[in-house]
Amino acid sequence: DIVMTQSPDSLAVSLGERATINCKSSQSVLHSSSNKNYLAWYQQKPGQPPKLLIYWASTRESGVPDRFSGSGSGTDFTLTISSLQADDVAVYYCQQSFNTPPTFGQGTKVEIK
Amino acid sequence: QVQLVESGGGVVQPGRSLRLSCVASGFSFSSYPLHWVRQAPGKGLEWVALISFDGHGTKSYYAGSVKGRFTISRDNSRSTLYLQMSSLRVEDTAVYFCARDRAYDDAFDVWGQGTRVTVSS
Numbered sequence: 001d002i003v004m005t006q007s008p009d010s011l012a013v014s015l016g017e018r019a020t021i022n023c024k025s026s027q028s029v030l031h032s033s034s035n036k037n038y039l040a041w042y043q044q045k046p047g048q049p050p051k052l053l054i055y056w057a058s059t060r061e062s063g064v065p066d067r068f069s070g071s072g073s074g075t076d077f078t079l080t081i082s083s084l085q086a087d088d089v090a091v092y093y094c095q096q097s098f099n100t101p102p103t104f105g106q107g108t109k110v111e112i113k
Numbered sequence: 114q115v116q117l118v119e120s121g122g123g124v125v126q127p128g129r130s131l132r133l134s135c136v137a138s139g140f141s142f143s144s145y146p147l148h149w150v151r152q153a154p155g156k157g158l159e160w161v162a163l164i165s166f167d168g169h170g171t172k173s174y175y176a177g178s179v180k181g182r183f184t185i186s187r188d189n190s191r192s193t194l195y196l197q198m199s200s201l202r203v204e205d206t207a208v209y210f211c212a213r214d215r216a217y218d219d220a221f222d223v224w225g226q227g228t229r230v231t232v233s234s
Binding site: 061 | 148150158159160163176210212220224225227
């Protein structure tokens with residue numbers, strides 16, 4: 001199974017500042033024929049199901065604010081919140097779907113400093 | 114409105130069985146692979162099972178932790194996904210979510226609200 005490791009486990013950022021979350025996979029999730037990374041990012045607020053933010057590592061889901069961006073390829077990926085808003089307080093998960101079983105990172109909790 | 118609604122959770126003793134359901138609406142149910150994902154109290158997301166359907170039949174896949182104990186199935190005529198859970202263990206205690214796999218990018222784009230399963234004596 002592909003192991004997904006996120007860092008840090010938690011971070012506190014001031015309102016309006018940048019938040020950066022890293023995700024590393026134990027093997028490449030880049031599909032050679034499509035040149036797509038099968039890496040998604042989800043946001044989960046307390047008591048709610050996860051919400052898809054980013055797919056293919058860097059494509060923003062429809063309706064997701066443009067302050068959320070994803071980058072990276074192969075085994076190293078980053079989710080950036082360019083200007084943190086109060087509504088962004090949540091746990092963020094990366095997930096690979098390159099292989100079955102799909103696997104999630106352990107989550108990164110984002111709070112307001 | 115695209116929606117998934119789970120039901121069937123509850124409190125059950127170790128070793129017993131439980132069946133979860135997930136009713137879909139607002140989209141062509143048979144066209145999508147579907148997953149069960151669980152979240153133990155205060156923990157992260159754990160994928161449980163996947164079922165696909167390609168017109169010739171279904172294929173199912175399981176996490177190692179549930180293989181041989183859980184069975185995923187679907188009834189396309191009822192737009193319903195199931196998870197039959199048997200030989201339940203305390204460590205199966207979690208909120209169980211069903212999720213739609215968008216297939217072209219394998220992202221989980223629609224999630225239900227979840228149903229809580231507690232395994233306790």
